[in-house]
Amino acid sequence: MQALLDYTDRQSGESPYLTSIDRMVIMRSDQPKPPSHLIFQPSMCIVAQGAKWATFGTDSLEYRAGQALVIGVETPSTGRVVEASPGKPCLVLAFELDLAVMRSVAEELGRPPRMAGEAGRGVLVTDFQGALADCALRLVRLLDTPTAIPTLYPVVMREICYWLLAGPHGGDIARLTLANSPSQPVIRALHSLRERFRETVRIDDLAAIARLSVSAFHRQFKALTAMTPLQYQKQLRLLEARRLMITHAANVETAAYQVGYESPSQFSREYGRMFGIPPKRDAMAMQAAIAEERATATVAARRTPAPPR
Incomplete structure (x- = not known):
């Protein structure tokens, strides 16, 4: 925890803080935060202090200090910091999981983890103590010696994969990451749905890709994501539309059509249900917040004294 505190104390700007390790970020919150919407890649989010919750479809998971959220599939989520204060900020170390490394480590295990017979939930909470906590600490310490990262980071990541597969949730981890899993x-x-989310996709076609009956596919998809395929597609569409409006200044109609909606009014209704605010107002508020954050960072940079020569 102290290593994360020290690292964030040295950073300028706002959390999340990008690091010199590719696809690894450190997040710090000095107070509880409202929900944020994002799409998770297969990854691990370790809480060193404080608490967060994440919602995936109909499932809500809380993870606290000493625990980690493990995401095994690309999926939309809503996250929120629920326990934080200036004296005890919420500190989170997050990094993507390399599934190729996970598979390589699994092949070297003398006894592979036992997997359930059907697709299960795509996310889980696990304790992050002992050997895993030691791995996380070494990752953070590597940031002080960037030249060592190319050599040592792959070693630490393999160790993390080993302890996940050998731990109490090894079967769940294997089911989500290994090529031969159910x-x-x-x-x-x-x-396939992720790549074609702008199109009208038939459930029969998705079931055929999975080589399952429609009913079995629907059941297993919902078990994996806590959403139906159509709910999953809708969230992808709305998140992409939000990105287009905020980062590319697309208007509501343009964003709606670009993500596959035929009716801007239907788009606005569904957007409001998901984000709690009409799309135009939401985009304007987010753009104003980003502009304010950039202005604050610029002022802070100007006030920082130049290093002595």
Whole structure:
């Protein structure tokens, strides 16, 4: 925890803080925060202090200090910091999981983890103590010696994969990440839906990709994501539309059509239900917040004294 505090104390700007390790960020919150919407890649979010919750479809998971959220499939989520204060900020270390490394480590295990017979939930909370906590500490310490990262980071990541597969949730981790697991046919269909989310996609076609009956596919997809395929697609569309309006200044109608909606009014209704605010107002508020954050960072940079020569 102290290593994360020290690191964030040295940073300028706002959390999340990018690091010199690719696809690893450190997040610090000095107070509880409202929900944020994002799309998770397969990753791990470790809470060193404080508490967060994340919602995936109908499932809500809380993870606290000493615990980690493990995400095994690409999926939309809503996250929120629920326990934080200036004297005891919420500190989170997050990094993507390399599934190729996970598979390589699994092949070297003398006894592979036992997997359930059907696709299960795509996210889980696990304790992050002992050897895993030591790995996380070494990752943070590596940031002080960037030249060592290319050599040592792959070693630490392999160790993390080993302890996850050898731990109490090893079967769940294996089911989500290994190529021969019962979840992989449904995950292949999920990837197809992800790539084609702007199109009108038939559930029959997705079930055919998974080589399952429609009813079995629907059941296993919902078990994996806590959403139906159509709910999953809708969230992808709305998140992409939000990105287009905020980062590319697309108007409501343009954003709606670009993500696959035929009716801007239907888009606005569904957007409001998901984000709690009409799309135009939401985009304007987010753009104003980003502009304010950039202005604050610029002022802070100007006030920082130049290093002595």
